[in-house]
Amino acid sequence: MKTLKPADVMRLALAEAEAAGRAGDVPVGAVVVSTAGDVLALGQNRVERDGDPTAHAEMLAIRAAAVSVGAKRLTEADLYVTLEPCAMCAQAIAFARFRRLVFGAYDPKGGGVEHGARIFERPTCNHRPEVVGGVLEGDCAALLKTFFQERR
């Protein structure tokens, strides 16, 4: 059992987010880590680069992790992402049955976990991961703020 701290994993997600931003995509990054502490997949937002409206960091990380594990359910894994997931990604996280979701910045406008559709709070939601928000919140939010300021 490796001892990865939440902030250490979030720093990996932040590096993915930074790479996305340098490439012109909104800087959001994600990491899937097994409960044993192994990194199963990385993901970064590629919506602009791929011209794909579904290419959020979480979606790409989930798909890559499912391929890596060889299973559609990631019950023995946690998903880390620099920004509160939207409703699309939150529902994908529920389908994948992650043990835990850890995110950095809160997203009152686009979020679907603590805001908006609040996917995991729906009575019909198939699975509710443990949710931890605000890990390295300042760094994750600052990266987004700087990105949008530079583009105004």
Place this chain on the structure above:
Amino acid sequence: MKTLKPADVMRLALAEAEAAGRAGDVPVGAVVVSTAGDVLALGQNRVERDGDPTAHAEMLAIRAAAVSVGAKRLTEADLYVTLEPCAMCAQAIAFARFRRLVFGAYDPKGGGVEHGARIFERPTCNHRPEVVGGVLEGDCAALLKTFFQERR
């Protein structure tokens, strides 16, 4: 301008759904059609075959259509699907800015349009397509019912 009727397009989606069912996946199919009447993409549920929890028919059709059009926004297109989309797919439909969503069977348990998260009704939802439900509802629902009965 071709004159494709909604039921004609839904029959294409039903053929995709049937193919999914024959391959052991829950029989759901989707079609993206341009407002000019051209089929831009087909999609069928591949969750079991691909071991990918995000591989819903709509997600695959949206990604294929975005590649086909070369743009992340499908404002001049409609999405047809045999089953009411879940919250993940509904949010993807909003991101892609489809003009219209047409679906067959209603899904009180897993749907995210007329049920559950009701994605398009959220004040923060970025885009609300026109929604038409119940096209070939009987055929679409029967296909699912038979699939699950045979597996019990």
